[in-house]
Amino acid sequence: MSGPTDGDSGDAPARYVFRVTVRLEPAAGYATEPAAFETVLSRAADPPGEEGWLFFRDTLWRGELGDAAHGRRLAADALGVPVESVSFSELQTTEAYLDDLKAAIADDLDAFNADTVSEVLKKYLGSSIRVE
Template sequence: MDTTDGLTSLQPTDPDGATARYVFRIEVGLEPDADGLWTDPDRVETTLYRAADDPGTAGWLFFRDTLWRGELADEPHFRRLVEDELGCPVVSASFSELRTDESYLDALKAEIADDLAPFNADSVREVLGKYLGSSVHVE
């Protein structure tokens, strides 16, 4: 597992023009530094997004290489990556879904269909089920 790339793989590549994004649920712990200060609640839930790279371009295999089988599947490690990126304590972090439009999903399916061997699968449907399960949301 290459831990040096995990942080970079969390950073969006094109936040303004992205038609697809990975969605993560995170819970951030609030810890005031000054004596006599506290927060209530001391945790806040929020959503973290990472733009999905266009199929066939660098980074497009994020769902295969980093998400389920890679370093983000290790929740404590994923929390540390998010903590480093956000600069605050992260209590929990988990993948929620790939949110996309029909055009991106069609392009993703076509790219997968071009070469099924790296996915160790017999069909595009099997690949999507294996790596994303029912976590694809088409808008």
């Protein structure tokens, strides 16, 4: 899931968290057990108003991936292994980041085809926002 290139997403003020099922495809003559397993993948959320900040709008719909095949491709690109499934878990954020996100949304509600910031958050993230 392409994102900021500033390193580890663990220290970002906000991150998108996904549950991903990956499948290992070993070379001929080799086998893995299990062949598929679930892992957690997170992507740092770009600062509101900066390039990439609309990831949630372009990727999610009501707290789910809007296009499952696209989500699997993004996750496979990020992990370097085939992905069987991916599901959005939550946006983990600080209060400061969430305030900035709300302000950036409010500055351009027309881009979201919505009347309120709350409507935008619910439309794209569902109830999957966790403030830490």
